[in-house]
Amino acid sequence: MSQDAGSPNQYQPRSFESRHQARWEEAGLHRAVGPGSGKPKYYVLDMFPYPSGSGLHVGHALGYVGTDIVARKKRMEGYDVLHPMGWDAFGLPAEQYAIQTGRHPRQTTDENTANFRRQLKNIGLSYDWSREVDTSHEGYYKHTQKLFKTLHERGLAYRAEVPVWWCEELKTVLANEEVINGRSERGNHPCVRRPLKQWMLKITAYADRLLADLDGLDWPESIKIQQREWIGRSEGASIRFRLEAGGEVEVYTTRPDTLWGATFMVLAPEHPLVERIVTAAQRGAVEAYAAAARSKSELERTELSKEKTGVFTGAHALNPLLDPADPLARIPVWIADYVLWGYGTGAIMAVPGHDERDFEFARKHGLAVREVVRPPQGEKGLADGACFSGEGVAVASGPLDGLATPAAKARAIALLEERGVGAKKTTYKLRDWLFSRQRYWGEPFPLLHLEDGTVVPLPDDALPVLLPAMDDFKPSPDGSAPLARAKDWVETRDPRTGAKARRDTDTMPGWAGSCWYWLRFMDAANDQQPFSKEAESYWGPVDLYVGGASHAVMHLLYARFWHKVFFDAGLVHTKEPFQKLFNQGMVTAFAYEDESGRLVASDEVEAKGDGFARKGSGEGLFQIVTKMAKSLKNVVNPDDIIEEYGCDAFRLYEMFMGPLADSKPWNPRDIPGCRRFLERLWRVFVDEKAEEPVRTHLLADAAGEPQGESLALEKALAKTLARVEESFTHFNFNVAVAAFMTFVNEATKAPQALTRSQGRRLLAALSPFAPHVAEELWQRMRCEGLCAAEPWPRADPRHAIDDEIDLPVQVNGKLRATPKAPKD
């Protein structure tokens, strides 16, 4: 690798990168103008990061470089481009980092954002930094509080005593989405269910619209499917079963047509009826089972559930559509932990003939199985000893007999409604969003609890409700919120009446700030409102939103929910916030494992011949691809790469690795190839041995149409520009970089044939990808203005088509001879 030293005519990227960055900034090149610009608008947004202590890695940078290329090209095409960046700084990650380091989150957050900002600028990303936002700054969360009030006013925020996920380790409640297999998403700590009075947001009121409006979005189908799955709409019926001992129990089913096949009933162990209906003989067993289910973590419960356990309560229920005298009408009631208290009614009618889980349970406990749906020809059913859960024809079901499943469902519902024992019902997996946390580092709620127990929102002019300064912001051991300890802050008065009041000591979850940040970017300096109508009607919606697929449900669902509420409140003019969504792939890394499959940290590995070996011992190792991980020492910091190879080489490599959407491994050995390309490009423009800053023939326009080698370059350039243009359709910028390489290889053979006009167009097209070197050569060519502000060059259609092609000859589909066209 050549050193960044020696003659000023060598390619030394570090010597000019910051200079051109300063020129862009001075020219206001990256400033989004806004209403009245006289240009079409384009809003390209990155998912803003948590400013974590470990800084930015090359995986973040992948998406950021991709959007930067789009933003830069759109500017050159004459758009008023909004390309902003900010910090999702509130929430658990920031707080935990602060706790780990024993310092105040304000301080660590500021340090981390400063580091992120420096790293992003180092990459030469063209953000409009005048619009930077930080969700943890009072100027931002003042508006988050205001918008929460909008939800509150519209009846979408309510307090409820709900069984919530409680994490003992984190001392806080978590949302359903933040708990995976009974463990916290962050930190993987065990969580348990516990009743607590909490703020809830009524996202379920928007379930149908969140589902329906997915259809019109230009989003990856996989993300839409995940959202649909998460919302989990299912249509069926609720049915009330009378209990022999008095009272009734309500179940939810998607298959009311199988009611005649219900041979038992199962309640979740937590179901409140259990206590009342259990018979004396069964009480001991039932209580032991319920207690065991409670004490088990959700993880154990799901792990052990491969075997379906459960206990008979001793109680019986009556099938509401059968004559009570019919012996089939009387069915036993069990409890089992495969029935979830949190879904439907927490109780089911079990139809073992036509539900896999019920089938398994019935077999294990010797319960009756009855066939009430005959499978279509060729499908296995009870006659073959298998459970059939598909659609067929109803049998042994009285009035339903002979009906196909859809008709049988409708008939069953009609019968239930006629007799007043059930109704058609739509159920969602989606639950209301648990919106409070017993944490310090979040937005305080803009509300007061009055002495009479009422809750009143604060007026706008009393906002923000500032987070009180606290030295000890760690969670209290008893689980109460840290803010409860700020007595002077909690005890206050209603500014309107002077009545004594208490502040709410919970804070909002980390997602709150990210539920509207794309709107704030439109009007980031607005002190009075979160954003003006004028700015929103100009910039909205986001034209291109790029980020990782890991936000498929949580952030993207919450953000859509808030946006729809804003739409209903007349604050925004579109139903959806993000018109086009694109997920960049994951940057993985090579890792190494030994014979036994144990992973070896990459700093203990060296190349050996074709393979790899452990340093020292020389033991042979296998190369595999994994996620980047600190423990494997294969996390890469962009700073290091940029320091060694320059910013443009870093950007090009990020794109050259493969299509933006693909997951692909980071391979440091490939980076020099991108650097070498830039050096070769440089030498096409600059004679390193000469004194002049640029080849002198590039300083003047060539006369007439290009001839000879110049004409060949003209054709090559047209082809390059066409391929570059095309790469923007699917964000496969690797092909664009390859096209530039191919052109430069051509031009290297005859640098004197490259005309000034060709050089200008090449640099302009390269500018979004490798903006610094393009700008430097532009300046050396004494071109007017900034390369980055040049109109985007289009392929000349006269030259984009080959005027000579090789025609392959096939005989019987086999290639027989390729006539070699004479090379002139």
Add this chain to the structure above:
RNA sequence: GGGGGAAUGGCGGAAUCGGCAGACGCAUCGGACUUAAAAUCCGAAGCCUUCGAUGGCGUGGGGGUUCGAGCCCCCCUUCCCCCACCA
């Protein structure tokens, strides 16, 4: 178990519509330049066979459609990601 994505040289990856598989880069080998090395430039290179052209085989495996399949259809294998007892 369900859903999504993927599989092409030693490696990362190219290949509008079904039409010359392997662009571009890495690693490798050869040559030029050099006292030498680095850098640079020029060139070779899928695999098998062959002195060489020719020839044969080749896009995870098996079948199919077609004049022609990396690409379309059916079956299978492996890997990655997400969800997972949702009645």
